[in-house]
Amino acid sequence: MWVLLALASAFFAGVMSILAKIGIRDTDSNLATALRTVVVVCFAWIMVFVVGSHTTIADVDSKSIIFLVLSGFATGGSWLCYFKALQIGDVNKVVPIDKSSIVLTMLLSMIFLGEGFTIIKVCAMIFIGTGTYLMIERKDITSGESKGYRWIIYAALSAVFASLTAILGKVGIEGVESNLGTAIRTIVVLVMAWVIVLIQGKHKDIRNIDKKSWLFLGLSGLATGLSWLCFYSALQQGPVSVVIPIDKLSILVTIAFSFFVLKEKLKKLSILGLVMIVLGTLSLLL
Numbered sequence: 001m002w003v004l005l006a007l008a009s010a011f012f013a014g015v016m017s018i019l020a021k022i023g024i025r026d027t028d029s030n031l032a033t034a035l036r037t038v039v040v041v042c043f044a045w046i047m048v049f050v051v052g053s054h055t056t057i058a059d060v061d062s063k064s065i066i067f068l069v070l071s072g073f074a075t076g077g078s079w080l081c082y083f084k085a086l087q088i089g090d091v092n093k094v095v096p097i098d099k100s101s102i103v104l105t106m107l108l109s110m111i112f113l114g115e116g117f118t119i120i121k122v123c124a125m126i127f128i129g130t131g132t133y134l135m136i137e138r139k140d141i142t143s144g145e146s147k148g149y150r151w152i153i154y155a156a157l158s159a160v161f162a163s164l165t166a167i168l169g170k171v172g173i174e175g176v177e178s179n180l181g182t183a184i185r186t187i188v189v190l191v192m193a194w195v196i197v198l199i200q201g202k203h204k205d206i207r208n209i210d211k212k213s214w215l216f217l218g219l220s221g222l223a224t225g226l227s228w229l230c231f232y233s234a235l236q237q238g239p240v241s242v243v244i245p246i247d248k249l250s251i252l253v254t255i256a257f258s259f260f261v262l263k264e265k266l267k268k269l270s271i272l273g274l275v276m277i278v279l280g281t282l283s284l285l286l
Contacts, residue, residue, distance in 0.1 A: 001237035005230045006246035009025035012227035014253025016220050017095060018261065021086050023216030027209055031202040032217055035184070035195035035209075037079075039221025040228065041190050043247035044183040047229055053177035058177055058230040060184075067172030068181055071165050072188025073091065078161035079189065081154045089151030091258040093264060096273065097155035099248045101162040102281070103129050108167045120283055121241060127280030128245070134273030138233040169232065170240050186228070245281040252278065 050055050085094045086164040103125045109115045136152075173181040197203050209217075227250075234243045255274065258264040266274070 002234040005234035008242045009227045009231035009247045010102040011224045011252040011253055013212045014250035016223035017254040018257040019220035019223055020217050021091050023213050024083060024087050028202045028221050031197050031205055033079050033083050034197045036221035037190045037193050039218055040225045041186045043225035044186045049217045051179050053180040056177055059113040062182045064172050064176050067168050068185045069188050071168035071172050074168055076189040076192035078158045078165055082158035085151045085154035090264050092144045092255050094155045095251050095254045096132045098158045099251050100132040101159035102203045102245050102248050104163040105244045106165045106241045113240055115239050115241045124280040124283045131273040131276030135270045152238045166240055166244050170235055173232055173236050178236045182228050182232045184215035199241060225261055242284050244254050245284050249281055
């Protein structure tokens with residue numbers, strides 16, 4: 001069951017990236033993150049009350065709260081970096097770097113969660129790491145243009161924070177109903193996002209957001225909520241070192257949309273890299 005949940009998480013995460021890319025074209029990325037998080041929080045807590053897990057809030061221990069809060073901060077950092085990278089870079093270049101968090105997450109889960117090393121996992125990490133490198137054009141790495149350089153940094157930071165999110169979330173969600181755990185950590189993300197927006201004074205730009213951006217930001221938030229609910233339910237039931245790579249198959253959905261909808265082209269090396277990422281991920285299901 002957790003495999004299906006991880007696949008569903010991947011699908012909604014892929015859709016989210018495209019909807020968010022469209023929604024933040026004319027909106028500050030931090031403000032857009034804060035606004036869409038409002039939708040995620042509402043959706044998450046509605047699900048908590050629908051499944052009745054609100055009755056177990058008093059049973060959540062301090063350890064779970066601490067790790068869920070830390071996971072929320074890591075998620076907030078990942079989102080802020082990811083959507084900034086999306087705003088200034090191409091989807092089909094930003095996403096592969098963000099998804100490279102798979103390798104770091106697998107290593108951390110093996111070291112700190114005791115999910116042992118296997119030949120298949122090592123080969124998968126090599127394939128995924130190599131595939132990610134191939135999807136990044138060499139000129140993007142060596143470019144002297146500040147804009148071309150900055151999106152790589154933001155995407156890399158997004159990957160690091162995403163890895164920490166998964167590890168901290170796995171520990172925090174043990175013994176906690178997955179919907180409730182998702183809702184608690186989402187509040188942390190919401191507060192963090194809005195504090196940054198208020199400090200920057202970007203809240204004044206809300207009145208300048210057009211209807212199209214509002215629509216896509218809202219849909220992006222909904223897709224994120226669905227992705228998270230599936231993801232943390234899968235994470236609660238399955239091993240991190242397998243759930244995370246499956247979830248990152250969202251790259252297929254994202255790049256397909258970026259190719260057909262945003263008209264972002266892929267070069268031969270990028271296609272080879274994508275194939276390697278997918279093969280490395282699917283090998284973990286063996």
